[in-house]
Amino acid sequence: MTGSITSQPAPKGSEQPAERPAAQLSPTTPPQEAVLPPRAPEAPAPGTLVGSHYDHCFGCGPQHPAGLRMTVVAGEGLDVTAEFTVGAGHQGGPGLAHGGLLTTAMDETLGSLNWLLHAAAVTGRLETDFVRPVPVDSVLHIRARITGVHGRKIYSAAEGRIGGPDGPVAIRAQALFIQVKLEHFTQHGRPEDIKKALDDPDLFKRARAFEVNP
């Protein structure tokens, strides 16, 4: 390895224009018309566990053999906290957490915010800034909040700290979730998993509840 990337001349026609267009807002930044709705009546009470949305979820499922098994606690408003302990099985570089897994932990936490609105939603876009390395055995303390809702779009942001809940920020994320109907899962999921999920009375009850207010 030479340690440097040889610079090549830019292909013809790809030169920078004399004036760059004004910086665009990220699609994960709520527009001015976005609102902060009240917590849904069905939202988990402040200080209680949000609970896993699906037993086999890689992020939160208690039955997943190698998942992150994250637990998320509802906050007072449109916010949650979560912890993710980085294990030896989560390495990217030696002794350091894999960035993709940290992103998964952020995705899971941000996704759980949707329970506060009682909305079934999927990640449309997720942006992550890795601010400092996260060693194995660290506990990532995550705080996430909804930053706005506009139609089916739910905007949210989170940060993950190490060395304690008020330690330095190691990772930041912003997300755009899109509200979906139950059919999103039933039409696209592998049939045998959908069948099993629908046979689970608890999940079925939960899924039907979404149908009333999709």
Ligand SMILES: CCCCC/C=C\C/C=C\C/C=C\C/C=C\CCCC(=O)SCCNC(=O)CCNC(=O)[C@H](O)C(C)(C)COP(=O)(O)OP(=O)(O)OC[C@H]1O[C@@H](n2cnc3c(N)ncnc32)[C@H](O)[C@@H]1OP(=O)(O)O
């Ligand atoms: C059978 C029982 C199942 C029961 C399940 C039970 C519970 C589950 C419920 C909730 C889950 C709760 C917690 C989950 C917690 C964490 C889990 C992690 C979350 C995930 O891991 S989840 C997997 C990864 N995720 C996907 O697998 C999505 C794949 N994708 C799609 O399925 C479509 O892409 C979709 C649905 C996103 C949109 O499709 P669509 O056709 O419905 O709507 P459309 O395209 O019109 O978008 C509407 C407006 O959003 C804008 N928009 C869309 N995408 C954008 C982007 N990327 N950037 C900027 N803007 C975007 C458009 O520009 C438009 O904007 P506008 O309205 O202004 O025009």
